[in-house]
Amino acid sequence: MHSSITIVGASLAGVRAAEALRSEGFKGNIKLLGDEAHIAYDRPPLSKSFLEGEMTSEKLSLLTTEKINELELEIRIDSRVSSLDIESRTLEVKGGVEEFDALIIATGARARKLPNTEKISGIHTLRSLDDSIKIRDSFKSGNPKVVVVGGGFIGCEVAATASALGIEVTIVESQEVPLSHVLGEEAGKVISELHTNNGVQLKCGVEVQEIRGDSQVEGVLLGDGTLLEADLVIVGIGAVPNTEWLENSGLTIENGVCCDQTCLAAPNIVAAGDVARWYHRGYGKSIRLEHWDNAAEQGKHAALRLLQTEAEAQPYAPIPWFWSDQFDRKIQLAGISDPEDDFEVIVDSPEEGRYTAIYGNEGRLKAVLGINRPRHVMQFKSLMENKASWKEALDFAREIK
Ligand SMILES: Cc1cc2nc3c(=O)[nH]c(=O)nc-3n(C[C@H](O)[C@H](O)[C@H](O)COP(=O)(O)OP(=O)(O)OC[C@H]3O[C@@H](n4cnc5c(N)ncnc54)[C@H](O)[C@@H]3O)c2cc1C
Structure with a gap:
């Protein structure tokens, strides 16, 4: 068992990782290192209600002082990590070199x-x-x-x-x-x-x-x-994963930190969130996502992976899901869509601002897009979780039309 776990990147994936470690009963030291001047905060409102001026920065916070105390976190802001040495298990952090026992990489992405x-x-x-x-x-x-x-x-x-x-x-x-x-x-x-x-x-x-x-x-x-x-x-031309600090570490970096299906990048080192590219067993390929829900869920999964043996480790293979708020519309996409997919519109009601469409490929349901239609999105998402065929999805679409 590890005596201490260091998390690099003090944002959503990092915070969820720390919370998961404590709820799983991890008693060792948890160090959370972030390079920003602010304590961990939530990003989605930055382009929506916060930008509009409706929200204060306090409301964005992912960690209150009480929460930090409750989790017994050693949290350091303005602490950029500039390199990782796997052999000596050390990190070069602003101000010096620090040892780690196990490591969670959660450094996210930056805007291109x-x-x-x-x-x-x-x-x-x-x-x-x-x-x-x-x-x-x-x-x-x-x-x-x-x-x-x-x-x-x-x-x-x-x-x-x-x-x-x-x-x-x-x-x-x-x-x-x-x-x-x-x-x-x-x-x-x-x-x-x-x-x-x-x-x-x-x-x-x-x-x-x-x-x-x-x-x-x-x-x-x-x-x-x-x-x-x-x-x-x-x-707004996309994001680049923050992996430069890992360049000479020996980890495999290919548009993200490459991990196996359990989020393990190397022994005792995991990655999660926007920075992680992992083998998704359900899709049969490596993927990297830039979604809030994934950062939260993968943060937990990766953290728990550090507490498990090889035999206990579970693959991380969720159906991806994200939302985007534009005007009075909540746009949601579950699954992975491709413009070349089969495509079926199920609801198209411009006056009510409602829209549902599904995507399929090779006889399988692949994705669902909903605009102000959260129930449909969750229903089709659960069909995807049950590996529904395209025909089953179309039959279900007929039922709910
Ligand atoms: C404006 C905006 C709106 C969004 N809206 C939505 C939405 O509506 N729906 C949705 O699903 N998703 C949305 N997202 C995406 C979502 O916020 C991200 O997927 C999520 O923040 C990823 O979390 P993360 O912890 O992996 O990485 P990040 O949030 O990127 O955090 C990584 C942290 O690590 C720090 N860091 C980087 N390098 C180092 C280093 N070397 N040393 C120390 N610290 C380091 C970074 O500064 C940062 O604080 C939005 C993102 C943005 C920017």
């Missing part, structure tokens, strides 16, 4: 940036509390013209929040239909219409060619020659 834009102010990415505070403050200053680069889930959420605040906002997206690489064209169009109906301008099928402005952003030049005026540019 547009190259060569560091010197221009008014260009932001959104990953951290500090990012969200900066964007929120800029939303409040005057009446800024906002361009969102990238029509993925975060970009769409930021655009929806800005628009709800009465701010003029344009999304620039290189695909013809936002989110079509995940949801397919037909469902992607449902989301685009939601935005255009709520006053968001969409410029699709075109790339950003240049950001205009010397010290302060003034505009965004697109590949088709359009110049969009901009006081504020928010870049």
Whole structure:
């Protein structure tokens, strides 16, 4: 049994890991090391209610002082870990070298940036509390013209929040239909219409060619020659897993920390959350997810793995699930969809803002998309958990139509 467990990354996966260790009766020391200046907080509101100004930063907190005491956590913020040495079981932490007994890697991901834009102010990415505070403050200053680069889930959420605040906002997206690489064209169009109906301008099928402005952003030049005026540019072009500190560690890093089906990256070392790429037995391949629910569940699973023997270890093979709030819609996707999948719309009720569609492949139900339809999402998710065939899913769809 380990006498102490160190967790690198003090966010959702790390906190859930610490909680799981204590509820499983782990009595040793738990050290939680994070590089941010804030104690662990929740990210989803950063593009939604917090950005809109409805929520205080205290409400985002994942750990209160009472909770830290109850869990007997040794928590350190502003403590970046810069390298791992597996052989000597040491970490290079800001301020010195520290030994560990067992290790949980939970360093998440960071927002991808547009190259060569560091010197221009008014260009932001959104990953951290500090990012969200900066964007929120800029939303409040005057009446800024906002361009969102990238029509993925975060970009769409930021655009929806800005628009709800009465701010003029344009999304620039290189695909013809936002989110079509995940949801397919037909469902992607449902989301685009939601935005255009709520006053968001969409410029699709075109790339950003240049950001205009010397010290302060003034505009965004697109590949088709359009110049969009901009006081504020928010870049939402995906995330990169934080693995640089592990580069010479000997762990396998391939767009994430590679783990086996139980979340083990090496003996006594596990990974969880946005940084982890693990072998998902159900899909027969390695995957990495950037979903809140996965970070929470995998944090627990990976932590418990450290307390188990090889024979006791369980595979981690959940049906992935996430949500996105845009305007008055709760968009949820369970499973893994592919634009090439069979696709069936089950509910399409624009006046009520309700939509359900399912995705299938090789005779199996693969995913469900719901807009303001949480019950359908959970019903089809449970069919996926029971390995339902595409035919069974269609039969069930007929029953609930
Ligand atoms: C704006 C926003 C909105 C989102 N909305 C949704 C949503 O609606 N639905 C949904 O399902 N998901 C959403 N997500 C995704 C969800 O928040 C993430 O999946 C989740 O935060 C991942 O948790 P994590 O603990 O794995 O990583 P992170 O939350 O990324 O935390 C990793 C932590 O490790 C720290 N760290 C990194 N490197 C080091 C190092 N070397 N040393 C020490 N510390 C380090 C990081 O600074 C960070 O604090 C959203 C994400 C963002 C950014």
